[in-house]
Amino acid sequence: MNATMKPLKEYNIQFVGLKLGKHHFDYQIDNKFFEHFEYDEFNDVNIKVDLGFEKKTTLLELHFQASGMVNVNCDTTNEPYNQKIKTDFDLVVKFGEEYNDENEDILIIPHGEYEVNVAQYIYELIVLSLPAKRIHPGIADGTLQSDILKKLEELSPKGLEEKEKTEEIDPRWNTLKKLLTDK
Structure with a gap:
């Protein structure tokens, strides 16, 4: 994450005040979210992220599910089209001596932390779910002129x-x- 960027506060989950067990968070993702990351490859974004959050005694388990669409330009024709997105990701948050996010599905945060910010994980989940080559569906079925x-x-x-x-x-x-x- 860019050092000058402040984390998006609405994606902070203060787990200290949560009871042990399962919790649920919903996020509606649009263009403004990606502007924060200075990512401008999407013309339009409409994605719902469901976050299942389970607080256990020694760790936190997060299950992200994203579905919706992003409007992108076709790599072949540069014509805009809606690319469907449906993806999920599991993250385990553990407590340790110091912050460590080198492992992609385990986040270690220092003992005494009381919240976790999930914005970066949502950003990566959506960006990485796009196909490597973006092809307008009208090319395959012959409807794109x-x-x-x-x-x-x-x-x-x-x-x-x-x-x-x-x-x-x-x-x-x-x-x-x-x-x-x-x-």
């Missing part, structure tokens, strides 16, 4: 072959080809 797609089709090996067939071959090439085959 785009100038870029038409150009890509023309430039594809199949498109170039068809172009060559339709263009009249200069007769001088035929003479050259004849020289090559008459060896």
